[in-house]
Amino acid sequence: MSTRHFFWRLLSYRPVFYFANLFAWMIIHMAPLLVGLITKAFFDYLEGNYDFPYGVWGIAALLVAAALGRIVLIAGGFWTDASYRFRISALLRRNMLAHVLKEPGAKAIPCSPGEAISNFRDDVDQSEEAMSWSVDMFGLIGFVIVSSYILISIDGQMTFFVFVPLILVVTAAQVATTRIQKYRAASRAATAKVTSSISEMFSNVQAIQVAGAESRIVRRFERLSDARRESMVKDKLITEALSSVFTNSVNLGTGLILVLAGYKMRSGTFSVGDLSLFIYYLTFVTQLISNVGNFMTFYKQMAISFGRLKDMLQGAPAWILTAPAYIGLGKRRWGEAAVAVAGNVGGGTAAADAKSAKAAAKAARESGRAAEGAAEYRAEPLQVLEVRGLTYRYPETGRGIQDIDLRLARGSFTVVTGMIGSGKTTLLRALLGLLPAEGGEIAWNGRRVEAPADFFVPPQSAYTAQIPRLYSDKLRNNILLGLPDDGGSLEQALHAAVMEDDVAQLQHGLDTMVGPRGVKLSGGQVQRTAAARMLVRDAQLYVFDDLSSALDVETERKLWERLFRDRGEATCLVVSHRKAALSHADHIIVLKDGTIEAEGTAEQLLAVSDSFRQLWHGEERPASGPA
Numbered sequence: 001m002s003t004r005h006f007f008w009r010l011l012s013y014r015p016v017f018y019f020a021n022l023f024a025w026m027i028i029h030m031a032p033l034l035v036g037l038i039t040k041a042f043f044d045y046l047e048g049n050y051d052f053p054y055g056v057w058g059i060a061a062l063l064v065a066a067a068l069g070r071i072v073l074i075a076g077g078f079w080t081d082a083s084y085r086f087r088i089s090a091l092l093r094r095n096m097l098a099h100v101l102k103e104p105g106a107k108a109i110p111c112s113p114g115e116a117i118s119n120f121r122d123d124v125d126q127s128e129e130a131m132s133w134s135v136d137m138f139g140l141i142g143f144v145i146v147s148s149y150i151l152i153s154i155d156g157q158m159t160f161f162v163f164v165p166l167i168l169v170v171t172a173a174q175v176a177t178t179r180i181q182k183y184r185a186a187s188r189a190a191t192a193k194v195t196s197s198i199s200e201m202f203s204n205v206q207a208i209q210v211a212g213a214e215s216r217i218v219r220r221f222e223r224l225s226d227a228r229r230e231s232m233v234k235d236k237l238i239t240e241a242l243s244s245v246f247t248n249s250v251n252l253g254t255g256l257i258l259v260l261a262g263y264k265m266r267s268g269t270f271s272v273g274d275l276s277l278f279i280y281y282l283t284f285v286t287q288l289i290s291n292v293g294n295f296m297t298f299y300k301q302m303a304i305s306f307g308r309l310k311d312m313l314q315g316a317p318a319w320i321l322t323a324p325a326y327i328g329l330g331k332r333r334w335g336e337a338a339v340a341v342a343g344n345v346g347g348g349t350a351a352a353d354a355k356s357a358k359a360a361a362k363a364a365r366e367s368g369r370a371a372e373g374a375a376e377y378r379a380e381p382l383q384v385l386e387v388r389g390l391t392y393r394y395p396e397t398g399r400g401i402q403d404i405d406l407r408l409a410r411g412s413f414t415v416v417t418g419m420i421g422s423g424k425t426t427l428l429r430a431l432l433g434l435l436p437a438e439g440g441e442i443a444w445n446g447r448r449v450e451a452p453a454d455f456f457v458p459p460q461s462a463y464t465a466q467i468p469r470l471y472s473d474k475l476r477n478n479i480l481l482g483l484p485d486d487g488g489s490l491e492q493a494l495h496a497a498v499m500e501d502d503v504a505q506l507q508h509g510l511d512t513m514v515g516p517r518g519v520k521l522s523g524g525q526v527q528r529t530a531a532a533r534m535l536v537r538d539a540q541l542y543v544f545d546d547l548s549s550a551l552d553v554e555t556e557r558k559l560w561e562r563l564f565r566d567r568g569e570a571t572c573l574v575v576s577h578r579k580a581a582l583s584h585a586d587h588i589i590v591l592k593d594g595t596i597e598a599e600g601t602a603e604q605l606l607a608v609s610d611s612f613r614q615l616w617h618g619e620e621r622p623a624s625g626p627a
Ligand SMILES: Nc1ncnc2c1ncn2[C@@H]1O[C@H](COP(=O)(O)OP(=O)(O)OP(=O)(O)O)[C@@H](O)[C@H]1O
Pocket: 394, 395, 396, 397, 398, 399, 400, 418, 419, 420, 421, 422, 423, 424, 425, 426, 427, 466, 546
């Protein structure tokens, strides 16, 4: 999709608001035509060249009325402008967020969180600016056409001599705006680097302190800030230089008018009223040229921003950004996605670009339905989950998993184990659709799962990540994440996750604020909170990624025991190298370098697999064991 097409699609999202804004600013920009004529009439009246029935005070009253009218018009113009701007920026942000939320969880954004924030904030603002400035063009062009006609009819020669040099100066300056594109891209990139460096510093304060790396980190930050300062100064310099050319062209024009008018007035062919009209209109003509400059600058910057917004989509079609969607204002319209935008249509891959707004609206509608449908979807009870040839390699390292086959029967307990970096986490993520699998098939009761990311959610499955995140909220809300607190399931989940003693020790129990702005929980508490978050959900398949990284042997043993006892018919897929999990497992898969090295029960593997024996005995040797 080209920038022009992007522009057009933003315009088409709320055409009524766009055209109302355009109309308002057309009137605002053309109103000075009238004021100029009244001013001319005033001076002509004083010179005796014009007769007005209500005298000089009548003309003055007209001037005041015109000024007041313009104030009202401008106030209205700001309202239409803000209304339109808000709608398109809300649409862009909403669609991007919906897409981020639909992407495979482990690869939701293609950049650092700091860079993503800068895309959401600055690039959307830039697009909004370009759209808003475009409406000024029409009014100002209208003004120039009519004013040129009036001025030429007064004095063609003077009009020519005044306006032609002016247009040449500004056009020459305008050519330089191509440079802006380069400098703006550089300053944006430098700003994004600084923002992400700040966010990394804040989230890694402890790591920086324990490594004694404060001064090195600050030096690195200084380097990034210096690079940003340099590119910002270049960007500002060229922008301000252009702006000063535009602004000073008024003074240049005024000077020319005064010189020429002096000669003409001596010969009696030019009145004071004519002079006032030329000078008055000149200001607005220059404003047009400067606004054309601004618009072209914003349009070029919009091209850069559009490129960056497209990058956020990670290869998904660009029309997703502008797909009609309900933004929470007014009534929902035909063709607007209700819940989620068409982020996953085409599987997040570079699907063929939608050729028309109609196709985009249709896809958005369908994906909205798909997303709504996915939220309500309940698959038939799990009998067997089969995985064949599952493959995912990280593009950055080429490592990951290859050709993994799995079979999980209803109620079974399967443990995936292996050395550090053998691909355990990758396997779980690729299975759950948190990473986009490159190959392989997943079948639930023999039926192929087409979109694992949409399918492997409650009530089908629930997952505890290796490094879970908590929100700044009450412990209770962190576990429930919006589920109703009824039927005692929360207490059951806390018990199963071995959290009951921890909750009893917290001053406000489940109402304790936790997360970044609350009480800091230990790593083990965070992990068990996440386990409780998973267990409180009614799921047929529970997937745990390595709890042993933060739990002591005894707590983990308790957790597995309770799970074995209370899980009922639920199926479990667990990453662990603890005996408590391994010895209870129906089936164990040993991974090495992303492939299955051996599989079987603990007993079988102890007999045949060296890697498994190392893992099994590792727990008994504290120096190499993770406990
Ligand atoms: N985001 C990533 N980008 C590139 N390579 C990655 C990424 N995450 C993991 N890898 C690589 O993929 C391989 C498998 O990683 P994975 O995290 O699945 O291993 P693991 O067995 O879960 O390790 P651990 O026991 O440490 O949790 C490793 O070699 C790792 O370096």
